[in-house]
Amino acid sequence: METCLECRALTKRFGSARALNGVNLTVAPGRVVGLLGPNGSGKTTLIKLANGLLTPSSGEIAVCGLTPGKESKALVSYLPDRPCLPEWMSGEGLMDYYADFFRDFDRAKAADMMARLGLREEQRVSQMSKGMKEKVQLILVMSRKAKLYLLDEPIGGVDPATRDYILDTIIRNYAEDASVVISTHLISDVENVLDDVIFLRDGTVTMQASVDDIREQYGKSVDALFREVFKC
């Protein structure tokens, strides 16, 4: 089957600094993958390249076999690491927006999730708290039936109940033909929902393996291994 995300010798330079340096990786359909690395290791750069928000300096990146562009963007559901919803829009307006642009957007599902989390559809983003904004963004992203979900730091700075809800939603949303890439540095929280992990360090992939293989091979959790590998 076709891969959901593939990078070959992918390099991204900002001026003279290399944010990514010759990254090779493959994400097969039906996998939940953790993109792990300390801050500044290139996680966000990689995700932005997959979204077409950045252009590679050299090498290749493909989403479901497509170079990032109009067609690939229809297949990717992206949660950025920052609030990006227009402040003047309401929950309802945002659902209109998503329904208009994304054919795979399930409005009923989004409305249901909003109600479940106690969010009012008529409320404007400007009137929402930081946590509410994050929830709305997550709901919109997870209410799509995409082929690749790119979640950049989805659990950074959320309360434990919301974190559990996010992980639950990822499991509930699981589909055999879609994959999920979660970038985070909070590994212990997500470890149980991951199939595979990719360790990024200074823009290079230092490991790509399955969680259970790591546990079997090293006799320790991915979190413990990560702490050892990235010890300051």
Added chain:
Amino acid sequence: MLGKLMKHEFRATGRIMLPLLAAELILAVLAGFSVRGLERMEDMSFLHALYVLTLIVFGLGMFAIAVVVFVLMIQRFYRSLLRDEGYLSMTLPVTVDAQIWAKLLTSFVWFLAVGALFFLSMFVVMSIGSYITLPDLEEFREFWRSMEAELRELGVGSMALYLFEMLAAVFLGVCVTCLRCYASMAIGCSAADHKLILSFVAYFLIGIALGMTSNAAVFAVLPRLETSSFFEHVSPARFMHTVMLGNLVIGAGLSALFYLVTRYFLKNKLNLA
């Protein structure tokens, strides 16, 4: 997808522009009554001051709307494509071309609306203030015919063609204005920091480049014009149309240039903070 982008663009801008346009129209009506009131009044009363104030507010309102429509054109492009909202809008399954056109066409409609508002509110003020009566259609036709006749006598061609050329010039003028701002912002925001300052720098550098180019063109053409027999043989109509057409060609060329620059930077040099 262009239609959907424009629909949401109008939603985003309409919530600001429509109330402003409506308010200014109401102000125009009030200003009309003020004019009428002032004509009948000689002393400096409280009412007199109120009438004057209304007229001032109406005038300032017109100016403010002209500023707002310009600022909104810049702000919509900058905020929705090049800042945090860009994480949403630039990951929509649409082409960069559709994004630029949606912004351009929407701004264009608002520029037109403000232009129309200007004439409409002037008309409202004057008709209520009883300077003029509702124009007679027959009178207007008469005016048009006389103008045409006069132009024909001068040998400068048809009125309709001038009107068309003028409208095209306005259209391209708006395009050049918007696209020059878009290109500047797209260039400035491709940097990691100081995006806004660099956008201004880009804008002024474009201005300098344009100035130098046009100076060079004038110096290249002028000496030849002096020695050529162009003016002796050409009819006034031909001359006027040549000038107008030249203006349009330059406008179209600049629009295309700025469009391509904007497109290139949004597509290849996007660098959201």
Added chain:
Amino acid sequence: MQWHFDSELPIYAQLVAHIKRAIATGELRPGEKMTPVRDLSLEAGVNPNTMQRALQQLEREGLVYPQRGNGRYVTEDTGVIERARKTLAAGHVRRYREAMRALGCSEEEMIGLLRESREEENDGNLS
């Protein structure tokens, strides 16, 4: 069921152990229909692929069986369940002995302590 995971062992192996235990203790009765994979993985808070792998392992061990298009069932073969129960018990015994040996207890002491503990429990129940 309360799911708890150790960080040293593979998650799938812990899922296998957990479900095996539920079958051995009768929490999941012979012939009972299993919760679907997705719900089970939600309940445990683990990746559905990992849960799937655990269930396949249990299938291989004969503790559960799939019925085409109708989910999975706990085996009705009480012999298999009994064997699983014995294996689990043997594991506990082994760990008990290892821990006691580490404390320097002799075989006689281990048995003696077990007997003592049972008498204490009985006394506690009587009073």
